[in-house]
Amino acid sequence: MRAQQFFKMVTTVTAAAAIAGCGGLPEKTDETAALSTNDLYAQARDAYESGDWSKCYRYFDVLQGRDPFGPYAQQAQLNVAYCYYRDNDTDNANQAVDRFIKLHPDHPNVDYAYYLKGLINFNDDLGLFGRFSGQDLSDRDPKSMRDSYEAFKTIVDNFPKSRYAPDAAQRMRYIVNALATHEVHAAQYYYKRGAYVAAVNRAQQALTLYQGAPATEEALHVMVQAYQALGETQLAGDTQRVLAATFPDSPYVTGKPRDGAKRPWWRLW
Template sequence: MSVKSVKSGIVALFVLTLAACSNSEVDDTYVARDVNVLYNLGKEYYEKGRYMFAAAAFDEVERQHPYSVWARRAQVMAAAAYYQAKRYDDAINAIDRFLQLHPGNSSAPYAYYIKALCFYEQIADVGRDQDYTMRARNAFVELIRRYPDSEYAYDAKQKLELTDDHLAGKEMEVGRYYMRSKEYLSAAIRFRNVIEKYQKSSHTPEALHRLVEVNLALGIQPEAQSAAAVLGYNYNGSKWYRYSYALLKNKKLSPEMSSGSWLSKLWPF
C-alpha cells in the first residue's frame, strides 16, 4: 500500500470521525478539537500496530496545523511509525525535517535514536558494502556526543560496539583476502585498521596474530615480535597467541615490544 493511498484513506476517515464527534457548525474552537482528534487517531493506529495509517494521520496533523505544538509531536510520532513499518527512508526524512525545524526540542534525543536505528537495522553481512554500518555508527556517535546523559545513550553505546565489531569484521575479511593473494602490505594495512579503529572489537586478537604473520612474511621481525608481545600481554590465553608464539619460536624469536613500533603508542608496556 502506497503512502499516498493511505493518506487519502486517512483524510476520508478523518472527515467521518469529525462528523461523528460533533453536530455543531464549525467555529473558532473547532480547529483545536480537530487537531486533537486527528492526533489521537494517529496514536490509536500506532498502538494497534497499524503504522502506515498512524504515520499518515500524524503527517496530516503537521500538514493542517504546522505551527501547533501538536505538529512537533506529530513529526516525531510519524517518524516512529515509519520506522516501525520499516519505511526507513520516510522515517529519516521525517526526522531530518523535525531536527532542522526544532533542533533544541526535548524529543530530539529520541529523534536521533530513531534515525540511528533506521541505519542500524539495514546493516548487511560483512560480505557486502558497509555503508549502512558506517551511517549507523556515525548516528550513534552523534547521539552520544549530543546527549550523553539521555535515556537512549546507554543503548546507543551497546549498539555502537556492535557496529564497530561489524566494521572490524569487514576489515578482517578483506585482510584475509590480501593474505591469500600474498599482498602482505595491503593485508597489514587492513589488520592495522582493526587495531587502531576498533581496538575493543572481538576481532582484535586475530588481527594481532595476522600482523605477526604478515610482518614475518615481509621480513619485518621487530613488528612481528611487537604484535605478539601485545597479543600475549592482553590475550595470553587465546589460541591466537599460541599460534603467534609458535610462529616466532620456529624462527628462534620471542615476543618483544620494540620501542619504535606504532603498537607501543597504543599499548605502552
C-alpha cells in the first residue's frame, strides 16, 4: 500500500515538474471572440471569396451560433454547407444542408439548398473512373449518386422555374446513365467470372431501372452472351432481336464499328 502511495506521489510531482519546466500548456485562443457580428460576417465573406474554405465554414458557423435570429443567420447556414462542400468534407456538408432544408423548408433559396445537396453527392467515378482492373464493382454503393438524383429531381419537380432547374435536369440524365453503367459493369464482372445467372440479373436491373439510357445497349449484349453461355439459345435469340430493334446500328448487331466517333457512355440522350 505504501509503495502504491509513493508511486502516486512521484508521478504527480514528475508531471507537475514537467508542466512547470515547459511553462505550462498554452491556452487556445478564440480569434473570433473579440469580433463584432458585422466584423465576423465581413471576415467570413472574405474567406468565402478568397477560397479559404476552412476559415469560411468556421466563421460562418460561429456567426449563426452567435446570432441565430439575426440578418445573416440563414445565409450563414447555407454558406457553411457550401464551404464544407468546397473543402471536400462531404459528411459535414450534407449535415449542414440537410439541417437548413429541415429548418427552412419555405425559404426563398431552398431550391439552391437542394441544388447544393445534389452537387455535394454528385460524382462521376461510377462511370468514368469506375473500371479499375480487378475491382469488384458489384460491391460498390451508388447511394450518393441516388441521393444526388433525388435532390436534383426535387428541383425539377417542385421548382421548375428555378434558375437551377435546367442544370439539375442535365445532371439527372448524367446520373441515370452513370447508374446504368454501374449495373452493366457489375454484369460484365460476373460474366467474366462465369457467374452467368448473376450477370443476367444485373443486366436486367439496368434495363428495368434505367430504360432509355445508352448503357442499356451494353446490358443487352451482356445478356446475349450470358444466355449463350448458359445454353439458353432461345432467350439469347430473343434478346438479340430486342438489341437489334432498339439499337439497329450497334456493332453488336451489324458486326461493324459504329460510323464516326463512338458515343461516350456519358452522352445525354
